[in-house]
Amino acid sequence: xxxxxxxxxxxxxxxxxxxxxxxxxxxxxxxxxxxxxxxxxxxxxxxxxxxxxxxxxxxxxxxxxxxxxxxxxxxxxxxxxxxxxxxxxxxxxxxxxxxxxxxxxxxxxxxxxxxxxxxxxxxxxxxxxxxxxxxxxxxxxxxxxxxxxxxxxxxxxxxxxxxxxxxxxxxxxxxxxxxxxxxxxxxxxxxxxxxxxxxxxxxxxxxxxxxxxxx
Numbered sequence: 001x002x003x004x005x006x007x008x009x010x011x012x013x014x015x016x017x018x019x020x021x022x023x024x025x026x027x028x029x030x031x032x033x034x035x036x037x038x039x040x041x042x043x044x045x046x047x048x049x050x051x052x053x054x055x056x057x058x059x060x061x062x063x064x065x066x067x068x069x070x071x072x073x074x075x076x077x078x079x080x081x082x083x084x085x086x087x088x089x090x091x092x093x094x095x096x097x098x099x100x101x102x103x104x105x106x107x108x109x110x111x112x113x114x115x116x117x118x119x120x121x122x123x124x125x126x127x128x129x130x131x132x133x134x135x136x137x138x139x140x141x142x143x144x145x146x147x148x149x150x151x152x153x154x155x156x157x158x159x160x161x162x163x164x165x166x167x168x169x170x171x172x173x174x175x176x177x178x179x180x181x182x183x184x185x186x187x188x189x190x191x192x193x194x195x196x197x198x199x200x201x202x203x204x205x206x207x208x209x210x211x212x213x214x215x
Contacts (some may be wrong), residue, residue, distance in 0.1 A: 003032035003210040005203065006070040008062055008086075009178065010055045010077040012042045016179050020076050023181040023199050032207050036076065037062060047121065052081035063090055071213075072206040076178045078198050079124060093209040097198030098125075101174045102134055104201045108194045109172035111139040113164035115157055116176045119143045125176055139170040154186060161187050161195070172196065 007024060009017045021036040028034050039058035043051045059082050063073060072093040075083050080096030087094045105112035114125050125141045142164050148156040157180060164170045172194040175183060181199045188195040 003207050004069065004071045005032060005034045005074060005206050005210070006062070006066055006072070007034060007036040007074040007076050007199070007202075008059055009036055009038050010042055010052075010059055010075060010081050011044055011046050012038050012040065012058075013044045014038055019181055020178055020199055023197065024203060027200050027203055028207075032210075034203065046077045046079060046081055047118075052079070056082045056085060059086060060089060067092060071210040074199070074202045074206055076199055076202070078176045078178060079121070079128060093206055093213075095202040095206045095209075097178060097202045098128055098176075099132055100201040100205050101196045101198040102129065102132060104204070105172040105174050105194065105196050106134055106137040108196075109137075109170070111137055111168075111170055112172040112174055113138070113140045113142060113161070113168055113170035114174045114176040115160050115164065115180070116141060116143040117179065121176070140164055140168040141176070142168075153180075154183065157183055158187050158190055161191060165191055165193055174198070 009020055017036050017038045024034045039055050041058045042055035063086055067090045075096045078098040080098040083096040116122055116125055122141045122143055129135055129138050142160050144156040144160050161173045174196050181197050184195040184197040
């Protein structure tokens, strides 16, 4: 077990940190070391550009504190907050779960859709798609409709993904929030298309990058 990867949860929600850790452990299966830490002083959720700005000092502090111990860093928020900033303060690989999942989706299918938590975040994700030059592969960015607000998390995201496949022609689905981690298998079995968990996608890239440098 050579690779050591630190996942930074840019928000301060301990429950989301636990969910991310569980997903990461399930993927790593002990093949490499992975730990997820919350960002002290950050908002509980990262929803706006102001939230991203407020999370920056804590994220910087984590990287500076642990950059000698860990071989790679993952930013575990799908809007990739402060990703370029973090890349600028360490020579270790830094992977954002948004960039990782959307770029892998563009490889696996001819078009992908991103499933967001709210309508508010749709335009922000469309801007991120443009930043990564993936707009030609984007089928849609969708969020649950208002009538779904009282549905279970599993049902509302499944049905939103179903609409992306049937209406928008997506042949890959990207889960657009770290809080959706663990839903990929359920939705993939129901819809029969690739469904990508950003945490897993980022781990695939980060572990591969570290291993390639060590070989």
